[in-house]
Amino acid sequence: MTELTKTLELKLVDPNAHKREKLRETRAAYQQALQEAFDANCSTLGEANDIVGDYHLSGYAKNALKRYVPQLTTTYGANELSDDHPVRFTNEGVKIDHKPENTIKWYVKIPHHEDYHLWVPAQPNPEQRDWLEAVIAGDADVGEGRLLKRKDTWYFHLIATRDIPLNSEVPAEERTPIGVDIGEASLVTVCHRDEHGSPTNPELWTDEGKTVRRLRKRYFTTMRRLQSRESERIADTFGDELWAQIDDILHTVTREVVEYAESVEAPVLVLEDLTYIQESMDYGDYMNRRLHGWGFAKLHAQITYKAVERGIPVATVDPRNTSQECHACGEGGTRPQQATFKCSNDACWIEEYQADINAALNIADRYLSGESRSREHENGDDSAEDGASLTGPQDSQADAETQQATLGMYAS
Structure with a gap:
């Protein structure tokens, strides 16, 4: 339970x-x-x-x-x-x-x-x-x-x-960790290793990422124009309709992530720990605004509670350097493009790899290394979902709303 x-x-x-x-x-x-x-x-x-x-x-x-x-x-x-x-x-x-x-x-x-x-x-x-x-x-x-x-x-x-109730009493060390990478190019990326340790069945929600970016850009551009004309009522209506579209995408993607997990034997979904991300998120006002506005916390919370409702355990790991290390050899690397990871180890069989899949595998591997911990909504809310207000001016479904709504749309 x-x-x-x-x-x-x-x-x-x-x-x-x-x-x-x-x-x-x-x-x-x-x-x-x-x-x-x-x-x-x-x-x-x-x-x-x-x-x-x-x-x-x-x-x-x-x-x-x-x-x-x-x-x-x-x-x-x-x-x-x-x-x-x-x-x-x-x-x-x-x-x-x-x-x-x-x-x-x-x-x-x-x-x-x-x-x-x-x-x-x-x-x-x-x-x-x-x-x-x-x-x-x-x-x-x-x-x-x-x-x-x-x-x-x-x-x-x-x-x-x-x-x-959880669906099974399989010990944690015998579960199949599925790494979940939440990003901007690909809204969510999931991947796990097969019984031989080889990466298998990666799935990326790239088109959904593009759609959300487009909608968010449209939102901020249009809202600035409407607010400059003091058309507050029209701005509020427009914002509500647009964020409803984004919400629909987030709910669809997170449901499909959980369905992916259900197709794997004895799964455990492994996500990055929000605590570490919030502590280290200091990249300047512009990047902070983008990361918070992206809805990271809301996606995180929706995946978590939907998985738990289906009896699928969820664990979190320290996210530091998951996107900067090679999943094959552990050496550091670079991202010459948003979707490309380049390993710096000349002896590694990997030269270039899809960056989001590489990060998802690193997240899954940290569970296997014993760095994970159970995630059971210790903040007393779901979350939203909180992260709810991290994606737009909505209601208050979680503690994320407390931080976002009080500090304003561009809180960091």
Whole structure:
């Protein structure tokens, strides 16, 4: 068994005028309280409580704020807030109800103020029905709730954690490591070695990488033009539609990565450890912006939770020099072109090799060398998925959102 944490999304179904007004009031009060506490640089629960205590909010929202603001100011060192944040509620205020006899079967309790709550019908993501049923049955632990609005539609996100059984009890040393290289030329590259140690069945998502680069370039170019004309509403709509296209690509690719793993006997997916990448990511503002905006963390998180849901273990390794070492001899090399690795060892049988496959093999080999460790969402969220906001101005599905949304689109 392994523990998996996931963000469940429910779309609120046509709240009446009264409930829409109460949702707007809650959202507005929360944003004001968050901004005031953040501007006051609150670094403790007590300091935040002195500010948010007077706002017209439920205790669940206030308690979430009192914990959240010190994280922004101390843990993440944020220096500004983005324009919009979801309204957060502690898990005590979160409740989902299921009425299978009704036309609309799911309902969400939204805390408004003190003892006043709104019950709103909701439509869940069909792919997450089993998770919601686990919540109702008490087989999943409920975490923080988040209320957000996209365009004219309200959504409620629920953090849930449950135990997922692994498909097999094969020892770690007997598993087949599949190296996963996340890059820019090829969005994702996977490869593993056969029983003889030879590289086999590499797969590259190069066309998807090209499409995402094109969409991102279009996004930033068009957004600059629209914002210069002060067409904020059009800019927001355009951005939402474009990032939805990118999201679809990321979900498709990560699903196919997991399907690749399912075709291998006793697989383990091996990814680069985000901790090391964040620590070493200091390449100047331009490159930092590109790497963060690429959605590395979101791809990483989606592969991880989709694999765990299928019972496939995931491990991470130190990513240092995986793209600069030869997978055949271990010597250093160069990349004369983005997709080409050139080994510097004249005695090595490899002269030039596909760079992303070379990196994926190095990642897999580090698992075999014993450098890996299990990856079980120790950050308390999926992630998004977090890395969610690392790819665009979306909602807050993970801690990556905390870093990105608070620092702005070009955070590094």
